[in-house]
Amino acid sequence: MRRLLSLTRLGAMLMKEFNHMRRDRTTLGMMIGVPLIQLILFGYAINTDPKALPTAIYSSESTAYTRSFTAALVNTGYFEIVSQADGDDVDRMLTRGQVQFAVTIPPNFSRDLVLGKRPEILVEADATDPVATGSAISALQQIKATALERDLKGVSGSPREPAPAFDIIVHRRYNPENITQYNIVPGLMGVVLTMTLVMITGLAVTRERERGTMENLLSMPVRPAEVMLGKITPYVIVGYVQAAIILIAAAFLFDVPVEGSIALLSLATIFFMIANLAVGFTFSTIAQNQLQAVQMTFFFFLPSLLLSGFMFPFRGMPQWAQVLGEALPLTHFLRIARGILLKGSGFADIAADILGIIAFLIVAVAIAMSRYRQTLD
């Protein structure tokens, strides 16, 4: 006899929420502005493909070969020689962060080269920020093949041609796991959605309590599901706008590859958004005022940021942190977004992570519904 949900009443809630949103230009502007600002900060300030990285080079000899090698290094555009120091200094400069790379050319390099002994050049990279060094390191592989091609033409016979005349050993210092570049922009999508969606639903319900309109709303025959759906749905749409802004910027401003299916990403995104909106709704049932709702948002947002793998490589975290991280929807969403955008993952690849988000979603909605009171007690 009594339905759990009436479409007329749900429609009433929806129209009301859209009207609130329409009138509150500041918040609406912020919802669009936040992703843009974050993108510019994270995207441009943290250049994913930095060039002309400071490099110290130490060579115990100066020959045509070493000069050619140095020139080839500079020509890649990734290295800028800032120092020609001795061995000890190179190490210290790297530690202090004065240079990103330290290159050591071993003694007798030229002689071994000519004798075909394949001498090894050591490149130590400060990989604290692996994104910064990633491209430069891949450029090194190019040099190996081409740097001394011309110089060695007359010296060695053609039989040895396919194998490079020398080797480059790369030591990634300070951060041996090397996370992928382009990590940041897809990840940002999840981060922005988490922050804005949790906060905005948290505020939407608390505002009603603070302004006293909740008393009137509760005195009318509106059911919890209608209030919750009415509050959440408009922000699902806002969330999609945010996601679209980031995706478009990712593709056009930062050349982030879009390998996989956008439709699949959209599907995963809706679960992720509802999970976050439910968290916000739960907070709003606990918070006494809007300030508390904002504080709770950060209480949820910071661990998400730190433990999801957005800030630090997930595999580099201690076991307990990984367990916590697995529970958070952002962790799964980051994997999904990066997987689809960068690796072209299909549904089968991300199914486990979607399940992870759905599990969180079910718990969050259950808590939100059980905490929602139809009275003022």
Add this chain to the structure above:
Amino acid sequence: MNGAPELASDLAIDVSGLVKIFDERRVVDDFSLQIPKGKIFGFLGPNGSGKTTTLRMLCGLLTPDEGAGTCLGLDLRGQAPLIKRQTGYMTQKFSLYEDLTIRENLEFVARLYEMDRRAERVEEALKDLGLWGRRNQQTGTLSGGWKQRLALTACILHEPRLLLLDEPTAGVDPKARREFWDEIHTLAGKGITVLVSTHYMDEAERCHEIVYIAYGKLLASGTAEEIIENTELYTWRAHGREADRLAGKLRGKDGVASAVAFGAKLHVSGTDEAALEKAIRPYREGHDISWERTSPTLEDVFIHLTAGSKDNFA
């Protein structure tokens, strides 16, 4: 058919022993009330006496800690959603959405009650109220009195059978107040039951019956005349030049419960007839003041009742 249930169904509100406890204080204590259908009951009591809390319990916004009862024949605890459908509750604090327009607010209410002919009925209501021309104005920009009048319109829009109004006329001008009370009586004539809290004596006198609450406890109920009769209060009225100046001198004297000036008149009341006479005797002779016995007004009675019950929780 036996008589008892029929009798019960004539009551729009039938609650007994309601208790609400906030932070270990019994804000409403053992409150019982029976209101027959189609009657207007005035709900009076000093600030903090528990009027709003009681009204909230009656419309299902607060769960009573003790006690039980029915509204419109529906159980207060188990059938709150059904009570809400047929009840209009007007909050003491304005609680429509200030950022929505006047019309959007009413349409929202109409949708929540799943009314038919929504657009028409909202238009009618706005025209009756005289706000049709301002229908697209944001509600927050209305003056205080107009907000009250709009809130009342919103809570009778769905044609409820029970109206719970919490100080609906606070800040409303005299003409609008008169219209408001005419409207209330018209609604009551159609069988709608009204429980309205107020601090105005003239409004109290326009109710069929009055319920007086202080300190969370029901202190008096009945018609205005009954309440005045049942309170053992004796009152003298002083009239003349500077009669009002006597108030300060009489207050606190033995036998004087209250001394209140009304312009140039003074009402002196007490519960002990002889002691009261003794107290005013010094001022009867040799002063340019005429004294006469009078029956206490409703206000005298309420001030007396309020003084008798100490702390009202502030």
